[in-house]
Amino acid sequence: MLQPLDRILPRVQKPARYTGGEFNSIVKDWERVAVKVALAFPDVYEVGMSNLGLGIIYHLVNAREGWLAERVYAPWPDMEAELRRVGLPLYALESRRPLADFDLICFSFAYEQCFTNALTILDLAGLPLRAVERGDDAPLVMAGGPSTVNPEPMSPFVDLFLIGDAEEALPELLERYEGWRAAGGHEKVEFLRQAARMRGVYVPRFYDVTYHPDGTVAAITPNEPAAPPKVRRTVVRALPPLPVKPIVPFLETVHDRVAVEVMRGCTRGCRFCQPGMATRPVRERSTDEILETIDAMLRNTGYDEVTLLSLSTSDHSTIDEVATRLAERYADQHIQISLSSLRVDSFSVKLAEAVSKGKKSGLTFAPEAGTQRLRDVINKPLTEEDLLRSVETAFQRGWNGVKLYFMVGLPTETDEDVEGIVTLIRKVHALGKHYRGHRAEVRVTISTFVPKPHTPFQWAAQAEPDEIARKIKILQDGLRVPGVKLSWHDAGDSRLEAALSRGDRRLGEVIERAFRKGARFDAWGEQFKPALWDEAAAECGLDLSWYAYRRRPLDETLPWSHIDSGVAEAFLRWDYRRSVREETTPDCHYDVCSACGLHKTFEPCTTLFNATVEERVAVRKAALAAGRGRG
Amino acid sequence: MRLRLLFRRGEAVKYLSHLDLMRLFVRACRRAGLPLAYSGGFSPSPAISFALPLAVGVVGEQELVDLGFSEDLAPEALLAALRPQLPPGVEALDAWPAGGKALTRTITAADYTARFETDRSRADLEAAIADLLARDSLILERTRGDKTRTFDLRPLIVSLELTDWQEGEAEVTMRLVAENNRAGRPDDVLAALGMDDAPAVYARRALHFSEPIR
Incomplete structure (x- = not known):
């Protein structure tokens, strides 16, 4: 007899995205568990499996005997079509049960362009999209993750947001849920009232939003005594130990390696950086904890690659000791070690060298802006000398190439600043040629600045596409140099990101309409259909450009002003x-x-x-x- | 030294690709603390070699892989260390020292069964099989990426028969040529019987070699 999945999986790309069963995945006895959580990541398997936060939560929930957590990812359009063709509801990977059988569906919003995929997941689960339309028997839909510091655009679809660090708050919330159910609780709103008193919990239906005639927000007011006027982001005082048995995917994922978060939060204060502002304060793991965690994770996974993650790894207080000891310990074991987000200085080059073991691939720096003036504006006050000395050290020590990240469209940016990028890269390339000859390679990635909530630039306008295109042209013309490779992101894509990240509640309707029209995987260049979004916005009497390109007065009530990030x-x-x-x-x-x-x-x-x-x-x-x- | 491992790839893991399966074995060996040998060079790769790639969606009942180790390792020790590290659906059945030529050089054929849904009668299917076997050649096209090439399916079919028939469902068993650079695919054979779009499940039952594998 053929199984239902045998009718559809042979017809889709990469069917192993939908079968589970990976080493270290956890399958529990459904009947013996009181609280069943489906962890939903609204992007494809390979991206979702690379998400650190969701992996932590998976093991956190499964660590409790009476609870289970299973995974579900957004099906690629071919799989979505197959599920619809045969009428099979979307299922979780471990038990292969329909999502609607779970008590809670817990989304992780890592970026704004995955919102339509979240609606795909709810829709394929056979659930109404709108929170208030889902009955008391339907799962409670929660969301957390970086993009929830402005929860408003997705607020119509979510019963409850948990904003901030989840490691302590989520178990507490699930305990309350379990207690409420054990006491015979049935009406969701009862539980939401209880939960709304917890720090970090935001229940959108308990807040009313009013608007001025010009479309800006007039006021955000609780309509329920349990709901606080300001929702405070949850913060763990110390980073809890990491789960050391991560799931080992069969498929090659985006970050297919052991990843250890060595530090959370950042105090460098780059003014464009949302995580830098909204994940404060800084909390570090100790050298011993980092080394023991990596050791256990390597043994439990069989990976041959390790990466240390944080927003600014060079700033970890004992990072040099960590790097040295890692290099010693894994010297002859075919294990590659990499460090992410290095500060631009010679110290970072030394760190990278310590762990590189002769294989010097990819050293990445992010000066972000081309002139001292603009670097001061964005509060990334590294000097040209810092950068040139760092790359010189790198070329001297045997690197053939460096990778540099810059942004265009930053507040106050002039053509002179953009030409500054050209000048700087030419200097970097000249150093490369001096030390490495024709093998020298400078790879430059340009992204478009997107103003983000809870940053000092949250009031700034995003530059319009013509302006961005003109500046990219300056870079292209200035950098037709063999050995310099320039790549950039499409400015049209970042308009949607800008609109959704600083959007208000009314954008929920736009997201739903865009989804109904077929918008999916909006972060995937070839899948992104901007015209659908403009149609959807127009039908709602809204304009995405108004959200993206408008500079906000400093006294405007921002749509996320009821969310307190701590800053x-x-x-x-x-x-x-x-x-x-x-x-x-x-x-x-x-x-x-x-x-x-x-x-x-x-x-x-x-x-x-x-x-x-x-x-x-x-x-x-x-x-x-x-x-x-x-x- | 090389050890030869006989393993089964079951339903739970049948949708993996050849590369996924390779990664799975490398990681399982690393978890087991087994001293996998690595090729020299700038980007060393582990010494692991399957007799014949197994297509996505096909169960493998009696699959073979050679694993190279940098230290002496008893076959029993390999099995004992590896078994707890394999994900559900992959079973290590047996192991022995690998002698002689590489499996990829001595493989000749593979046996498959294909079970599929159909409303055709037993007689109709048997006639289709007889027609196919009576032909001298059957030229098909295969597209991979943007390259299309033609090949002759008929000489790749060593044997083909209807081995089960029930109302709505049937099974064929076949032996297909499986040489280094020419190998038959069971889904091509099903398509040649006019069953292109029928939901089907495949299993590879056995591999055949020109020299003894033990």
């Missing part, structure tokens, strides 16, 4: 003003505290804040005393 809006405004004046803001890891807001809730930050204040007061007193003395 205060007042600080962001202060920092934005500094940016316009081309003033940098120091990194509190090495310098004084700038009172970003974390000092109000995170004790180590409070200490630094108080020390900074005392120092300032002492300086001021001394100045006053000196002034009186003169007078």
Whole structure:
């Protein structure tokens, strides 16, 4: 007898995306488990399996005897068509049960262009898309992940957002859910009322949004006593131990290796960087924990590649020790070690060299802007000398190539800044030629700046496509040099990202209409259909360009102003003003505290804040005393 | 030294590709702490060689792979260490020292069964098989990427028979040539019987070699 999947899987690309059964995946006895969670990642398997957060949550939930977590990813359009053709509901990989059989469906939103895929998942599960239309017997739909710091565009579809670190908050939420069900709870709204009191929980239906005639938000007001006026992002004080038995995929995934988050949060304060602002404070893992975790993960997976992850790996306090000990330990084991997000300096080159073992592939730096002025504007105050010295060291030490990331369309950017990129790359390439001859290669990736919520640039406009195209042309013309490879992202794609990331609740309707018209995998260049989005927006009387290209006045009520990331809006405004004046803001890891807001809730930050204040007061007193003395 | 492993690839893992299966064995060996040998050079690759790639969607009952190790390893030790590291659906059946030529050089043929849904009668299917076997040649086209090439299917079919028939479902068993650079595919044979679009499941039952494999 043929199984139902045997009728469809032979007809799709990469059927192993849909079969599960990987080593270290966990299949529990359905009947003996009280809380069943489907973890849904709204992109294809190979992308979802590379997501660190979802892997952590999978093992966190499965660690409890009475709970289970299974996985589901967005089916590629060929699989979606097959599921619809035979009328098979979307199922979770472990038990192959339909999603609608689970108690909770828990989405991870890693980027905005996956929103339509989330609707595909709900639709293929046979569930109504709108939260309020799903009955009390339907699964509770939750969402977390980086993009939920502005939950508004997806708020019509989600019962409950959990904003921030999930490691402590999610188990607490599931415990409450289990208790509520055990006590005979049935009406979802009862549970939502209980949950809304928890830190990090946002229940969209408990808030009303009103708009001014010009379309901007007038007010966001709770309509339910349990719902706080401001939802505070959850923060773990210390990073919990990582699960050391990650699932080993059969397919080659995007990041097919052991990945260890060595540090969460970042204090460098790059003004365009959402994770840098919205995942503060900095929390590190110790050298021993990192080494033991990597060791266990390698033994449990059989991987031959390790990468250390963080927003700025060179800033980890003991990173040189970590790198040295890793290199020693895995010297002769065919294990490749890589470090992500390195600061632009010679220290980073030394780190990369320590772990490279002669195989010097890919050293990546992100200067982001071509002139000192613009680097000060974005608060990435590295100097040209820093960059040139770093690449020189790299070429001297045996690298043939470096990879550089820049952005165009940054606030205040002029053609001079763009020409600055050309000049800088030519200098880098000249150094390469000097040391490596014709083998020298400089790979340059240009991305379009997208203003993001909870950053000092959240009020800034995105540059329009013509402007971006013109600037890309300047780069193309200036960099027709053998040995320099230029690549860039399409500016049209980033308009959708810009609109969705700073969108309000009304965009939910646009997302749903775009989905109904066939929008899928909007982050995948060849799948992205911008015309559908414009049609959908027009039908709702909205314009995506208004969301993307409009500069917001500093006193506008932003659609995400009821979400407290920990970094205060007042600080962001202060920092934005500094940016316009081309003033940098120091990194509190090495310098004084700038009172970003974390000092109000995170004790180590409070200490630094108080020390900074005392120092300032002492300086001021001394100045006053000196002034009186003169007078 | 090389050890030869006889294994089964079952239903649970039949949708893996050849490369997926290769990765699976390398990682299982690494988890088991087995001293896999690596080729020299700038990007060393593990010494692992399958007798014949198994297509996506096909169960393999009696598959063979040669694994190279940098240290001496007893076949029993390989089996004991490897078994706990294999995902459900992959079974290590037996192992012995690999002697003689590489499997890829001595393989000659493979036996397959294909089970498919059909509303055709037993007689009708038997006639189609007889017609196909009576031909001298059957030129087909195969497209891979943007390249299309033609090949003759008929000489690749060593034997073909109807081995089961029930209302709505039938099974054929076949032996197909499986040499280094020319190998028959069971789905091509089904298509040649006029069953292009029939839902079907495939299993490779056995491999045949020109020299003893033990």
